[in-house]
Amino acid sequence: MRQATITRTTAETAITVRLTLDGTGRYRNATGVGFFDHMLDQLARHALFDLEVEAKGDLHIDDHHTVEDVGIALGQALTKALGDKRGIRRYGHFALAMDDAQVVTALDLSARPYLVWNVPFPTAKIGSFDTELVREFFQALATHGGITLHVDRPHGLNSHHIAEAAFKSVARALRMAVEPDARLGDALPSTKGAL
Numbered sequence: 001m002r003q004a005t006i007t008r009t010t011a012e013t014a015i016t017v018r019l020t021l022d023g024t025g026r027y028r029n030a031t032g033v034g035f036f037d038h039m040l041d042q043l044a045r046h047a048l049f050d051l052e053v054e055a056k057g058d059l060h061i062d063d064h065h066t067v068e069d070v071g072i073a074l075g076q077a078l079t080k081a082l083g084d085k086r087g088i089r090r091y092g093h094f095a096l097a098m099d100d101a102q103v104v105t106a107l108d109l110s111a112r113p114y115l116v117w118n119v120p121f122p123t124a125k126i127g128s129f130d131t132e133l134v135r136e137f138f139q140a141l142a143t144h145g146g147i148t149l150h151v152d153r154p155h156g157l158n159s160h161h162i163a164e165a166a167f168k169s170v171a172r173a174l175r176m177a178v179e180p181d182a183r184l185g186d187a188l189p190s191t192k193g194a195l
Contacts, residue, residue, distance in 0.1 A: 001020060001022060002020070002021040002022055002081045002082065002083070002178075003018075003019060003020040003021065003050075003081055004017075004018075004019050004076075004077040004078075004080035004081040005017070005018045005019075005077070006019075006073045006074075006076045006077040006080065007073075008069060008072065008073045008076070010065075010069065012057060012058050012065040012069070013055060013056065013057040013058070013065050013066055013069040014055070014056045014057075015053070015054070015055045015056075015057075015066075015069050015070055015073045016052075016053070016054045016055075016073075017051070017052070017053050017070070017073040017074050017076075017077045018050075018051070018052040018053075018077075019049060019050070019051055019074065019077040019078065019081055020049060020050035020051075020081070021049055021078075021081050021082070021178050023044075023048055023049050023050030023051075024048060024050065025044055025045040025046070025047070025048045025049065025050070026044070026050045026051075027040065027041045027044035027045065027050070027051045027052070028051075028052045028053075029041055029044070029051065029052065029053040030053065030054055030055070031053060031054075031055040031057070031066055031067075031070060032055065032056065032057065032059050032066065033059070033063045033066055033067065033129065034127075034129075035126055035127055035128075035129040035163075036063065036066070036067055036070070036129065036133075036137075037053075038164075039134075039137075039163060039164065039167045040053055040070070040167075042164060042167045042168050042171065043167050043168075043170070043171045044171075045171070046167075046168045046171035046172050046175065047171035047172070047174045047175045047178075048175055049171075049174075049175075051074075053070055053073075053074070055069070055070055057069065062130070063129065063130065063133060064130070064133060064136065067133045067136055067137050068133075068136045068137065068139075068140045069140070070137070070140075071136070071137040071138065071139070071140025071141040071144070072140045072141075072143075072144045073144075074141055074144075074145070075140060075141045075142070075143060075144025075145030075146075075147070076144050076145075078141075078145040078147075078174075079144065079145055079146055082109065082178065084188070084194075084195070085109060085188065085189070085195045086186050086187065086188055087180050087181060087184050087185060087186050087187065087189075088109065088177065088178055088179065088180060088181065088184075088189060089176060089177055089178070089179050089180075089181045089184075089189065090108060090109050090110070090177055090189035090190070090195070091106075091107070091108050091109075091176070091177055091189075092105070092106075092107050092109075092172070092173035092174055092175070092176035092177030092178075093105060093106040093107070093173055093176070094169050094170075094172035094173045094176065095169070096165050096168050096169035096172060097165070098161050098164055098165040098168065099158065099161050100155065100156055100157040100158055100161055101153070101155060101156035101157070101158065101161035101162045101164075101165040102153070102154050102155040102156065102165065103119065103151060103152070103153050103156070103162065103165040103166045103168075103169040104151070104152045104153075104154065104169065105149070105150065105151050105152075105166075105169040105170045105172070105173040106150045106173065107147055107148060107149045107150065107170070107173050107174065107177060108147070108148040108177075109145075109146065109147060109177050109178070109195070110146065110147070110148050110195065111146035111195050112146065112148055113142050113143045113144075113145070113146055113147060113148070114142065114148045114149070115135075115138060115139050115142045115143075115149050115150075115151075116149070116150040116151070116152075117135050117138065117139075117151055118151070118152040118153060119134070119135065119151055119152070119153040119162065119166055120153065120156075121134075121159045121162055121163070122156075122157065122158075122159055122162075123159045125159075126159050126160050126163060131159055131163065134163050134166060134167075138151065138166075138170065149170070151166060151169070151170065153165075153166070
């Protein structure tokens with residue numbers, strides 16, 4: 001089983017992430033940030049990862065540290081669960097439509113973290129959730145997951161739809177990238193000999 005558990009404790013947050021790549025999309029996410037939990041649920045369901053996130057953060061300050069640190073821990077769990085990446089597809093892409101919003105993701109599990117983020121939001125908040133934290137989460141995930149991640153929003157009027165489309169689009173691209181490639185067998189998807 002390609003799975004990992006990461007526990008990360010700082011002065012700002014205490015987080016445990018349990019991740020199974022070859023799951024069925026089951027989730028149990030409790031970060032104390034309702035909208036973020038909803039987005040993590042979408043990530044698990046659409047990537048077909050089994051995901052449990054337990055987070056206690058300094059929410060009396062704001063949601064920033066909790067959201068960012070969950071991204072860090074999830075990226076670390078992804079890296080650990082993938083191991084040496086033998087036999088995976090490595091690349092993933094998905095254009096996802098959700099009502100008025102379309103978000104397009106292309107990614108490479110290259111171990112070379114890089115984020116290209118072209119996802120403007122029309123509002124600064126979704127309820128009490130700061131929309132700028134969506135980018136912060138994906139920056140942390142890309143950095144600690146070793147992902148080259150490009151996310152673009154060609155269309156979108158509603159901030160909730162845009163955020164949800166982003167999480168679902170990245171999830172679907174991750175699902176593609178981590179899947180075993182039957183033609184590749186146990187080989188590495190690289191000419192370098194390592195990823």
